[in-house]
Amino acid sequence: MSKSPIIIALDYSDEKPVWELLNQFGDEQLFVKVGMELYYSCGNSLLSKLKEKGHNIFLDLKLHDIPNTVGRAMQSLARLEVDIINVHAAGGCLMMERALEGLEKGTLSGKDRPTCIAVTQLTSTSENVMQEELKVNGKIEDIVVHYASLAKRSGLDGVVSSPLEVPLIKEACGSSFLTVTPGIRLAGDSKDDQQRITTPKEARSLESDFIVVGRSITASVDPLLALQTIKKEWSEGL
Numbered sequence: 001m002s003k004s005p006i007i008i009a010l011d012y013s014d015e016k017p018v019w020e021l022l023n024q025f026g027d028e029q030l031f032v033k034v035g036m037e038l039y040y041s042c043g044n045s046l047l048s049k050l051k052e053k054g055h056n057i058f059l060d061l062k063l064h065d066i067p068n069t070v071g072r073a074m075q076s077l078a079r080l081e082v083d084i085i086n087v088h089a090a091g092g093c094l095m096m097e098r099a100l101e102g103l104e105k106g107t108l109s110g111k112d113r114p115t116c117i118a119v120t121q122l123t124s125t126s127e128n129v130m131q132e133e134l135k136v137n138g139k140i141e142d143i144v145v146h147y148a149s150l151a152k153r154s155g156l157d158g159v160v161s162s163p164l165e166v167p168l169i170k171e172a173c174g175s176s177f178l179t180v181t182p183g184i185r186l187a188g189d190s191k192d193d194q195q196r197i198t199t200p201k202e203a204r205s206l207e208s209d210f211i212v213v214g215r216s217i218t219a220s221v222d223p224l225l226a227l228q229t230i231k232k233e234w235s236e237g238l
């Protein structure tokens with residue numbers, strides 16, 4: 001099955017709204033993202049149900065701890081057989097290497113290891129906050145590309161960034177290095193807490209491999225229409 005480039009963020013704290021949303025899309029097999037809120041509430045049983053329905057899963061837990069802890073956690077998480085899993089690149093190269101080793105150890109024989117990607121700088125972080133509050137010096141796109149290069153050097157498959165940084169990441173890390181990009185808004189939607197945003201069409205033009213869309217779908221009065229609009233924009237962005 002080919003994977004949809006549009007990943008729907010299921011940011012809910014229980015199962016009911018998940019199925020209410022997904023039922024609106026009929027039998028379509030989707031790519032969904034389960035983040036901390038939903039995973040901490042509903043755990044592995046929900047992942048199994050989503051897989052039974054044929055959906056691809058990005059388990060967005062953003063691991064960030066000492067290398068040994070992340071490696072062992074990844075070994076456990078590998079058994080869940082999700083498609084994409086992630087860490088924070090800020091944990092450093094040794095942590096990312098251990099994450100990958102853990103995933104490889106934990107992947108059941110005959111199965112594919114989950115794609116492992118690293119968060120560069122959260123799309124809710126502005127350059128001003130990064131420099132003044134977090135005391136990370138430099139231009140945000142340079143820091144994002146630096147973290148992407150660390151992820152590549154550690155053997156990871158790609159990164160999470162804003163679509164705005166994708167051309168620079170591809171230039172530094174190669175076109176096959178995956179870019180998974182949240183911070184997506186349809187024209188007229190509220191930015192909410194996001195800072196580095198684009199439309200789905202702009203993200204495609206910038207050569208994002210996957211876009212992650214939450215509230216532009218989940219907070220829409222018509223989620224089905226929102227998804228159709230996003231798909232149309234994505235196809236127009238080529």
Ligand SMILES: O=c1ccn([C@@H]2O[C@H](COP(=O)(O)O)[C@@H](O)[C@H]2O)c(=O)[nH]1
Pocket residue numbers: 009011035119121122123124160161182183184192194212213214215216
């Ligand atoms: O840098 C990051 C990393 C992860 N996210 C996640 O993506 C979705 C975006 O939701 P929206 O409602 O479309 O803003 C959300 O689950 C975040 O945890 C991100 O936004 N930025």
